[in-house]
Amino acid sequence: MSADLVRPYGDTTGDGMVQTSFTLPLPHDKRAEGAALQLAAKMGMSPALLVHAKPMGPDFTFFVVYGSVTHLVDLRxxxxxxxxxxxxxxxxxxxxxxxHLQRKLVVVGACIGTDAHTVGIDAILNIKGFAGEKGLEYYREMTVVNLGAQVLVPDLVEAAREVQADAVLVSQVVTQRDAHIHNTTTMSAAFREAFPTGQVPLLVAGGPRFEEGSAATLGVDRVFGRGTTPGEVASYLVHELVTSRTRPDPRGAQR
Ligand code: B12
Incomplete structure (x- = not known):
């Protein structure tokens, strides 16, 4: 096999073994197990083994299937x-x-919509930080306002205006019915409406299930995903707002 083509590894190199789980809207019986194996085959697992099946109430079954995929990954x-x-x-x-800025960089953070998963935004903002790195509150030259969970977009806009935020950091963890996408686009549209063109704070969205490269579709300046560290975010803020600033200072100050 060429070095550009790889297969998953289970017991022996290149055996293609993968394991995946899903739920079918079927009561747990032989037919449901057959349906799970049919799905596995259609996903390219051949042969596939049913390694776990558990009823989730009377009408649903949770499955784990294990098998060799027929697909190859082309690294090119x-x-x-x-x-x-x-x-x-x-x-x-x-x-x-x-x-460069000669004043503190002001950051406002929040978990918006109904989302109450604050651990991610806290990992970035709180002084105790994440993965051995201190959060943004640790940075002497930053002022951090962490609004916490379930913040309404109008309240976020108001808070950003009040403290003259340079950057607004929003976290979205729940993805049910694409809530993370709807909430983020609503948020970015609200900021564009509330601030004059060119004076919108830097908008940053983060969460484990945002797609890389989706910032433009979401109307934000950048998206950060799973495993982001505070140092990455601080470095990005400096890059965008301080060292290679392309947008006007929200306070009208000259550098
Ligand atoms: C802890 C937890 C909770 C806690 C949250 C406590 C709190 N104060 O945050 C509680 C118990 C309250 C909870 C409740 C619910 N939860 Co919950 N929860 C989790 C759990 C186990 C861990 C999440 C977590 O803390 N991760 C650790 C942090 C550090 O990681 P992170 O969020 O990804 O953050 C990192 C990056 O993504 C990034 N990042 C995140 N935000 C931001 C923002 C910015 C600006 C930047 C730069 C970076 C960034 O940086 C962080 C550090 O690297 C996950 C499952 C899992 N293992 O992930 C489920 C999970 C997220 N929960 C889930 C669900 C369904 C719920 C509930 C709806 C359950 C229910 N039926 O009541 C409720 C919803 C509550 C609500 N209104 O939001 C689902 C979501 C499924 C989906 N498709 O959306 C998950 C995935 C569990 C599952 N597999 O079903 N939950």
Whole structure:
């Protein structure tokens, strides 16, 4: 096999083994198990083994299937979004803000809509941070306003206006019925309506299930996904708002 073509690995290299789980709207019986195996075959698993089936109430069954996929991955067709800014230490971030902006960089964060999953935004903002990195509250040259969970978009816009936010950081974890997409597009539209063109704060959305490269569709400046660290976000903010600033300062100050 060419080095550009790979298959999943289970017991022996290239055996193609994968395991996946799903729920079918069927009561647990032999027919439901057959249906699960049919789905596995249609997903390219051949042969597939049913390794787990559990009734989820009277009308649904949860399945785990394990088997060898017939598909190959062609690495030449894998496209990734490379980080477009350098990673800075917290000292460099503070230094850049101090010398270029000559005031604190103001960040407002919130979990919007009905979403109450605050662990992600707290990981980025709270001083205790995430993955061994301190959160943005640790940065001496940043003022962080964390509005917490279930913040309504009009309240977020109002808070951003009140503190003259440079950046607004929004977290969306729940993806049921594409809530994360609807909430984020509603939020970005509200900011565009509330602020004059060119004075909208930098809009950043984050959460484990945002697609890389979906920022433009969502109307935000950038999207951060699973495993993001506070240092990445701080470096991005400095890149966009301080060192290569292309947008006017919301306070009208000159650099
Ligand atoms: C903890 C948790 C809860 C807690 C939340 C407590 C809290 N204060 O946050 C409680 C118990 C309240 C809860 C409730 C619910 N939950 Co819940 N919950 C979870 C769980 C187990 C962990 C989430 C978490 O904390 N991850 C850790 C953080 C650090 O990771 P993260 O959020 O991805 O954040 C990182 C990145 O994504 C990124 N990031 C995130 N936000 C942002 C924002 C910015 C600006 C940036 C830059 C980066 C960034 O940086 C972070 C650090 O790397 C997940 C399952 C899982 N294992 O993920 C389910 C999960 C998210 N919950 C789920 C569900 C369904 C619910 C409920 C609807 C359950 C119910 N029926 O009541 C409710 C909804 C409540 C509500 N109104 O939102 C589902 C969502 C499914 C879906 N498709 O949307 C999940 C996936 C579980 C599942 N498999 O079903 N939940």
């Amino acid at each position: 067709e894998v496209h990734v979004v490379e980080r477009e800014y350098p990673l800075l230490s917290s000292a460099d971030v503070n230094q850049a803000i101090r010398s």
